[in-house]
Amino acid sequence: MLLKGSYKKVEPANGAIIMANGIFLIGAVEAFPLLDIQLGKYLTFLLLIAWVLIYKDLSVQFFHRDFLVPFIHHPVNSFAIGTWIAGVSVLCNVFLRYFPGISIMTEAMAIFNTFLFLFFLGNCFYNFKQLFFDHKDHPVHGVVLLSTVGTQSIIILLNNVFFRFPVYFSEGIIILGLIFYLSGITLIGHRYLRTKNWNLADDWANTNCIIHGALSITGLAIVTTNTFTPFFVSVFWGVVFVLLIAVEIVEVIRAVKRIRRYGLDKGLFTYQVTQWSRNFTFGMFYTFTWVMHLNPFYTIPDSLYKFQTVFMNFWAWVVLLALVGQIALYVKTRLASGKKQQVPAH
Structure with missing residues (x-):
């Protein structure tokens, strides 16, 4: 039953805040013993508080008719539900790392998240059909790749929280995520190829970094479930690495153009x-590489192993500094917003 009346309007993609901070606590934090060993449990508790506050508002908003109906029928924005699913998946994995004793709560959250994913799955099929056949001219960006992120996050979650699923089942889910990825990339490419007079400063979306991030979480799903071959994983990692470099070069050029213009x-x-x-995708690539290193099932060339080791030492700092910068920007914006809302005394 849908609700009516007033409610606090929030960004549907706020689940990305949990994704970005949580993936750091799963992966790159291991490079910083102070944050991991001494402060890890406290940071996890703060993440839980943030999750409760964010998802409370998202849940209330979701069940209001004037939000839900137009939202799920929007062929692009509705993919933001993927941040809700990935956010819960990441939080559960953080719990497994720092609070393994609360397995009952983690399992309950994982089950709930699976049902939410099934709803999201139906929505993905419907809106991909909309974008390919009914709304071909709708501007598409990287948010559609959250279909892949949400899908791969579920198979990672289920394998980590419950038990290792049969290989064919895990491979089937991972391949479904890759089909979503190819569909999304096709739509994004079509958007930029057919649109004339677009410019990098204004028309390249932040979410386009998920072009490499969605493949990073696919790689993490593979090395978590022991699917595919070591050779495939080595080649796959190389492809993701090249995409990471290419997309981030575009991002740097875009940043320069935006500074000159604005x-x-x-x-x-x-x-x-x-x-x-962006923070999520940075952290996810580190986590993919790190878990790949830890898994003895994947024997990779010694030269690649050494390169990844050197790269992770550098990339861990990139993940940390980018996250700290984003948190500072968020706090600055919230403080500025709070000052604007204050009514001067008379």
Whole structure:
């Protein structure tokens, strides 16, 4: 039954905040013993508080008719549900790392998340059909790749929280995620190829970094479930690495163009919820590489292993500094917003 009346309106993609901070606590945090060993449990508790606050507002909003109906029928924005699923999946994996004793709560959250995923799955099929056949001219960006992120996060979650699923089942889910990825990439490519007079500063979306992030979580799903061959995983990692470099070069060029056009503050340091997707993708690539290293099932060439080791030492700092910067930008924006809402005394 849908609700009516007023409610606090929040960004549907706010689940990305949990994704971005949580993936750091699963992967790159291991490079920083102070944050991992001494502060890890406290940071997890803070993440839980943030999750409760964010998902409370998302849940209330979701069950209001004037939000839900237009939202799930929007062929692009509705893919933001993928952040809710991935956010819960990431949080559960953080619990497994720092609070393994609360397995009952983690399992309950995983079951709930699976049902939410089934709803999201139906929505993905429906809206891909809309974008390919009924709304061919609708501007598409990286948010559609959250179909892959949500799908792969579920198979990772189920394998980690419950038990190792049969290989054919895990492979089937991973391949479904890859089909969603190819569908999304096709739509994104079609958007930029057919659109004339678009410019990098204004028309390249923050969410386009999920072009490499969705493949990173696919790689993590593979090395978590022991599917596919070591050779395939080595080649796959190389492809993701090349995409990471290519997309982030585009991002740097875009940042320069935005600074020239709008100045430093408006061009680069204006908060948008979609910016968290970059932190998530950075952290996810580290986690994919790290778990690949830890898994003895995947024997890789010694030269690649050494390169990854050196790269992770560098990339861990990139993940941390980018996350700290994004948190600072978020806090700055919230403080500025709070000052604007204050009514001066008379």
